[in-house]
Amino acid sequence: xxxxxxxxxxxxxxxxxxxxxxxxxxxxxxxxxxxxxxxxxxxxxxxxxxxxxxxxxxxxxxxxxxxxxxxxxxxxxxxxxxxxxxxxxxxxxxxxxxxxxxxxxxxxxxxxxxxxxxxxxxxxxxxxxxxxxxxxxxxxxxxxxxxxxxxxxxxxxxxxxxxxxxxxxxxxxxxxxxxxxxxxxxxxxxxxxxxxxxxxxxxxxxxxxxxxxxxxxxxxxxxxxxxxxxxxxxxxxxxxxxxxxxxxxxxxxxxxxxxxxxxxxxxxxxxxxxxxxxxxxxxxxxxxxxxxxxxxxxxxxxxxxxxxxxxxxxxxxxxxxxxxxxxxxxxxxxxxxxxxxxxxxxxxxxxxxxxxxxxxxxxxxx
Ligand code: F6R
Numbered sequence: 001x002x003x004x005x006x007x008x009x010x011x012x013x014x015x016x017x018x019x020x021x022x023x024x025x026x027x028x029x030x031x032x033x034x035x036x037x038x039x040x041x042x043x044x045x046x047x048x049x050x051x052x053x054x055x056x057x058x059x060x061x062x063x064x065x066x067x068x069x070x071x072x073x074x075x076x077x078x079x080x081x082x083x084x085x086x087x088x089x090x091x092x093x094x095x096x097x098x099x100x101x102x103x104x105x106x107x108x109x110x111x112x113x114x115x116x117x118x119x120x121x122x123x124x125x126x127x128x129x130x131x132x133x134x135x136x137x138x139x140x141x142x143x144x145x146x147x148x149x150x151x152x153x154x155x156x157x158x159x160x161x162x163x164x165x166x167x168x169x170x171x172x173x174x175x176x177x178x179x180x181x182x183x184x185x186x187x188x189x190x191x192x193x194x195x196x197x198x199x200x201x202x203x204x205x206x207x208x209x210x211x212x213x214x215x216x217x218x219x220x221x222x223x224x225x226x227x228x229x230x231x232x233x234x235x236x237x238x239x240x241x242x243x244x245x246x247x248x249x250x251x252x253x254x255x256x257x258x259x260x261x262x263x264x265x266x267x268x269x270x271x272x273x274x275x276x277x278x279x280x281x282x283x284x285x286x287x288x289x290x291x292x293x294x295x296x297x298x299x300x301x302x303x304x305x306x307x308x309x310x311x312x313x314x315x316x317x318x319x320x321x322x323x324x325x326x327x328x329x330x331x332x333x334x335x336x337x338x339x340x341x342x343x344x345x346x347x348x349x350x351x352x353x354x355x356x357x358x359x360x361x362x363x364x365x366x
Contacts, residue, residue: 209344262290
């Protein structure tokens with residue numbers, strides 16, 4: 001049941017700290033500071049190219065994992081949405097492996113893309129929540145995400161558990177390929193183990209996010225900006241908002257704004273800026289100032305030091321202070337305010353949060 005929560009979505013957002021720790025416990029040996037992937041999985045030391053594919057929110061988790069696999073494992077990653085990948089004439093080669101990500105394990109396009117890759121001789125792994133599913137039966141290797149049943153149509157805890165699982169896979173791949181040392185692995189495991197507590201910290205401040213959401217309620221368009229690993233999160237933030245609040249929203253790479261989308265900016269379009277205190281911070285904040293200079297109304301998500309450094313307090317529509325987190329892992333924690341902003345916007349608009357119009361939990365038609 002929903003417990004004390006008004007909606008399954010609220011319950012599932014809040015329980016992320018707990019289920020992400022279950023996902024991590026599946027792959028981490030905390031005392032040793034090591035990661036252990038299931039037997040019979042993909043041997044990343046033998047992979048020359050990895051294809052990742054999925055739909056919707058699961059695709060955005062894959063897009064974040066691409067940054068991790070490139071950086072930690074020096075592994076070339078190609079990624080596409082499943083409804084395109086399945087119809088492309090991909091020249092799969094020896095040395096190719098593929099990962100498919102799905103909460104339900106039943107999404108028709110993801111399943112078809114997986115079967116096509118497998119039939120082309122590619123070893124396929126499936127990152128799944130429902131482990132008794134069509135994709136589980138057909139994959140060569142299964143990586144469970146342990147999120148527990150997700151009832152809300154909008155995916156929340158499956159997303160962060162997919163990320164936790166993918167982070168473990170990427171770190172293990174980095175070790176297998178000799179690009180991360182034992183000390184690197186230990187450090188990253190240590191950082192991963194901090195994540196659930198940081199997520200709970202953010203959840204406990206949900207009232208502040210509800211306040212910020214009130215500024216999104218009257219909007220008919222909202223833009224999300226991020227750079228690096230925060231770019232896919234901007235896409236996810238926009239998807240979450242549009243699906244449950246029916247407000248038109250788009251995510252953009254912060255650096256892409258000036259190549260067209262900045263023409264959309266005026267005082268009626270709120271812009272959510274995802275700017276963790278990382279190597280991209282200055283650039284993203286400078287993009288934010290370009291928006292402000294054109295009358296745009298920004299909501300800034302950053303650490304308190306970041307908010308201070310941005311020196312934009314009087315010019316902002318709002319801001320939210322985030323805990324500091326290892327920069328590459330920031331999406332796991334920044335997912336929480338992104339989800340809560342969408343959730344409270346929908347609640348105050350009075351839409352059906354758990355059963356948004358036109359949507360189904362599992363898309364088994366193509
Ligand atoms: C968004 C959402 C969808 C799913 C997509 C894939 O909140 O829920 O975008 O992520 O339909 O579903 P699965 O993961 O079951 O393959």
